[in-house]
Amino acid sequence: MTTKSSTWLKALAREGSGAIITPVLGIIFGFAIAALFIWQQGKDPVQAYQELFLGAFGDLDSFTFTLLRFIPLAFTGLAVTLAYRGGVFNIGAEGQLYVAALASTWVGVSMPGLPAFIHLPLALLAGMAAGALFAFIPGYLKATRDFNEILITILMNYVGIYLVGLAVNNFLMEAGQTAPQSALVARSAWLPVIIPGTFLHAGLILVFIFALLIYYILWHTTWGYEIRSVGTNREAARYGGIKVNLVMILTMTASGALASFAGSSEILGVQHRLLENFLVGYGYDAIAVALLGGLHPFGTLLAALFFGALRNGANSMQISVGVPVSIVYIIQALAVMSIIGATAARKVYLQAWFKGVRANGSHPGRN
């Protein structure tokens, strides 16, 4: 408890109170504008938001479902955070989690009879390898041939999504079925449930382990120092003797491995079989999550919880009040845009005012 709160305090001190206040204001702004949309539909925004909140946190069931949404968002958010700290943009978490789910399902389905302590790690590792490979390609092209990693990862997202479609319609299709879905993953590869009577699986524990690990690596190891140096100023890092290309490739690959857990844990922990479009938009939301979380692993967890609650609560809101689920995209987007807008405005106007450090934008040091 004491160690945890002290890390929080340190994080707060490092990032400044703006890291807390700006996101909160951004979220409030997002809700306020979305309220106008709801009101314009002739619905009561207060009632809608009440349903949203109850749907997300109302009872143990709702809360576990929020946590189940939180897990993949946290993994992809952490993946984006790590990559961003190393100066590469990973917009490919979506594709990475899809191929990871594909690999995990394949191991889970095709090797029945293995003991659980081998089968489960093997399935997770297969997913990790697939996700890592999918991120390695843009990372390698970026580092060695200066390809735009944003573009490559976005295009690869579509490839990953269609690969899953291809798999569940062909070689992974359940025997004797016409519906595009894989067979059930063998029980020995299921992630264990951690609270009996709910669906909450061990992926939740993995999330916290990885968040701590990333925090530790980034701020307490040489490798983390190198990642952050490359992310802050590539030229200076190179001058300082850091193998920039290698660090970039490794960061991107690690980021893909992290994103893989979003897909693997969803399959092995929740759905137990692969379906087309089984987890839509989590890779793109990850960017918003990472940003809202101040590009810090612990902040990312908080932001992922918020997004998970939004996603889960929006369903109840749609059912009971009739407000479309897509309204949460508006809330998310407005929160993101007001955060970057407010942060940038503070930099541009306040710093110019004090004639202190010249504003340089929030540019992560690309090119």
Next chain:
Amino acid sequence: MAAILAAISTLDFLIASLRMTTPLLLAAIGDIYAERTGVLNIGLESMMLIGAFGSFILAYYSGNAYTGLLAAIILGLIMGLLHAFFTVTLRCDQVITAVGENILALGITSTLYRTIFGVVTKQPESPGLPQLSIPFLGKAPILGPLLFDHTLLTYIALLMVPITYVILYRTTWGLKIRAVGEHPRAADTVGINVYLIRYVCIVISGILASLGGASLTVGGLRYFLDNMTAGRGFIAFAAVIFGRYNPIGAFIATLLFGITDAFQLRMQAMGIPIPHHIFLMLPYVVTLAALIFLAGPSFVPRAQGIPYVRDER
């Protein structure tokens, strides 16, 4: 195999390819202006989606497809101003801004569509842009139907290629655009208004991308689907890089994608015993392969992605 060859060697196939190229070409040509001034516009996707939705709604209510185009132009202008304000004035990260815009466009269009039409069993249809056959030329064999019998948007897209080429390489304005993208500080020193050039070019990009979106609804399907742009904004962005920020290069790149898209549709319709997901994947794989193996060392405007800060004195 013979059936496939027969299917793609028809005139219909070439016309379909050109139709699939139109939205991409419009977005890509617009993006060249923005990229040449050094501002990344990965928000093309949002601009296309907003344009597709706005033109559909206005055409639906007015009963006139051209009103839809007007709506697309105005919405594209607004989206362009938004992107310019964030990236040029506020100097925000150009990628994150675009990600925000893309989510925003998806949210707004999906939400409004449901608000306006509710849950419908039959897709509401808007009027579509008529085919404009050009007198004399439209009657020519082969070339007539291929080049001179299209909707207004296809003509605009095709005309924008030479126009943009001339503007970029033969006018002072083009010189200014390129100067701003290569060395904004030097451009500023010789009295070019860096901010103004960037604003104008991003707005042009927004308008053309929005028209590209309109070509999907009023210029194509005549109805609207959630997230119907399906990554075309990103493909257009890829085409610009692949085409080395040059309108002719971008045209070739988008045409490549349009042909692949028309090909995959044709193959799906023919019921070839190859899983249709392979065809769905094809345009993206072809773009990726083309980028990696054909594009070679990338040419990038030197100031790309870097916000310009004018010295305050």
